[in-house]
Amino acid sequence: MPATEDISQHSAVGPAIILVEPQLGENIGMVARAMANFGLAELRLVNPRDGWPSEKARAAASRADHVIDAVKVFDDLGSALADLNFVFATTARQRDGFKSVRGPVEAGRMLRARHDMGQRTGILFGRERFGLYNDEVGLADEIVTFPVDPDFSSLNIAQAALLMSYEWMKSGLQDETKTNFTGPEMKPASKEELHGLFAYLEGALEARGYFRPAPKKPKMVDNLRAVLTRAGFAEPELKVLRGIISSLDRFSPAMPRGDGSPGDDPRRLPAAAARARKAEAASRTHGATSDDEDMPLGGKGTDNG
Numbered sequence: 001m002p003a004t005e006d007i008s009q010h011s012a013v014g015p016a017i018i019l020v021e022p023q024l025g026e027n028i029g030m031v032a033r034a035m036a037n038f039g040l041a042e043l044r045l046v047n048p049r050d051g052w053p054s055e056k057a058r059a060a061a062s063r064a065d066h067v068i069d070a071v072k073v074f075d076d077l078g079s080a081l082a083d084l085n086f087v088f089a090t091t092a093r094q095r096d097g098f099k100s101v102r103g104p105v106e107a108g109r110m111l112r113a114r115h116d117m118g119q120r121t122g123i124l125f126g127r128e129r130f131g132l133y134n135d136e137v138g139l140a141d142e143i144v145t146f147p148v149d150p151d152f153s154s155l156n157i158a159q160a161a162l163l164m165s166y167e168w169m170k171s172g173l174q175d176e177t178k179t180n181f182t183g184p185e186m187k188p189a190s191k192e193e194l195h196g197l198f199a200y201l202e203g204a205l206e207a208r209g210y211f212r213p214a215p216k217k218p219k220m221v222d223n224l225r226a227v228l229t230r231a232g233f234a235e236p237e238l239k240v241l242r243g244i245i246s247s248l249d250r251f252s253p254a255m256p257r258g259d260g261s262p263g264d265d266p267r268r269l270p271a272a273a274a275r276a277r278k279a280e281a282a283s284r285t286h287g288a289t290s291d292d293e294d295m296p297l298g299g300k301g302t303d304n305g
Contacts, residue, residue: 014168015111015121016042017161018080018087020136023049023128029060029068030158031125036064038165044080044122045073077124077136085119086111089140090160091131092153100142107144108167123164125157186234193238198225204245 017035022028022045032043045052052073061068074080081087088107089099102110111121124140126132137143146155146163155163170176202221211217233241 014040014042014115015088015123016044016084017165018044018046018077018122018124019048019157020046020077020124020132021049021127022157025050025054025056026060027128027157028054028071029057029062029064030156031161032057032061032064032067032071034158034162034165036061036067037162038169040165040168041067041070043067043071045071046077046080047075048073077139081122081124081139083120084122086114087122087124087140088142088144088164089124089132089137090126090144090146090164091137092145092148092155093131095134095137095143097134097138099137099140102142102144104144104146104163104167107142108164108171111168112171123161125160128157186236189233189235189238193235194229194233197238197242198228200242201228201245204248 017031017040019028019031022031025048028043028045028048035041035043048054052071053068058065058068072080088102088111111123114121123144124132124136126136144164146160148155201224205211205224211220
């Protein structure tokens with residue numbers, strides 16, 4: 001849809017994302033893209049280093065134009081937060097003060113609950129190089145931090161925005177495990193079909209001499225069935241397996257290994273039948289001419305020795 005449509009509708013949903021003195025337009029664009037992925041659209045910038053607008057930001061946003069077009073720029077952080085009722089500040093290190101510290105899952109749920117009560121909320125992100133100053137964190141209500149490796153705790157602002165945007169969307173799902181699409185629904189195979197596969201596979205393996213030594217066959221069959229029953233196959237999956245076994249079953253039971261090549265298997269018609277007819281015709285031709293005394297020497301099919 002055109003970038004000018006539904007901007008107010010987008011920005012009315014979810015917390016505002018506030019970036020304090022972002023340095024790179026590319027990072028701003030990637031934040032916008034992360035927001036759009038998870039249904040957020042209100043992006044506020046406090047003193048962006050390279051000014052605004054930014055074509056680099058638009059390019060990095062990858063068609064999240066409704067976010068870029070609705071960006072609001074502020075001269076100071078206080079102005080950017082003025083109309084909000086509740087704000088989280090993101091930080092990777094412990095801060096002095098008395099603010100509660102939440103993880104992203106709990107923070108997402110809290111933002112959702114406040115949004116449902118009609119409150120305006122925001123999430124505050126600092127500079128790429130060193131984050132937020134203590135006095136900037138002091139303007140927020142609570143802190144949100146991510147359970148990252150303490151030896152490598154720095155996150156790119158786009159990554160941090162992606163994590164919080166994801167938790168925001170997830171908090172609004174009736175089922176947090178819900179996905180936008182699912183795999184195919186397949187009817188589970190019946191025991192009759194599964195037992196039929198057992199018998200077919202066992203017969204194919206028996207013909208190949210798989211069960212050696214013979215006294216161990218019962219245990220080997222038990223192990224085979226244990227493997228095949230563990231997976232809980234659906235009907236189409238059993239058909240795939242039977243097809244695989246059938247394609248490998250060239251030598252048995254009609255042509256056990258050692259009885260000729262797979263090409264001689266009489267089941268491989270019409271090629272085998274065509275070869276048999278050709279051989280028979282050649283034999284008849286040879287029989288009709290072998291006693292002909294007028295057959296010139298050196299003719300096709302003759303013995304010149």
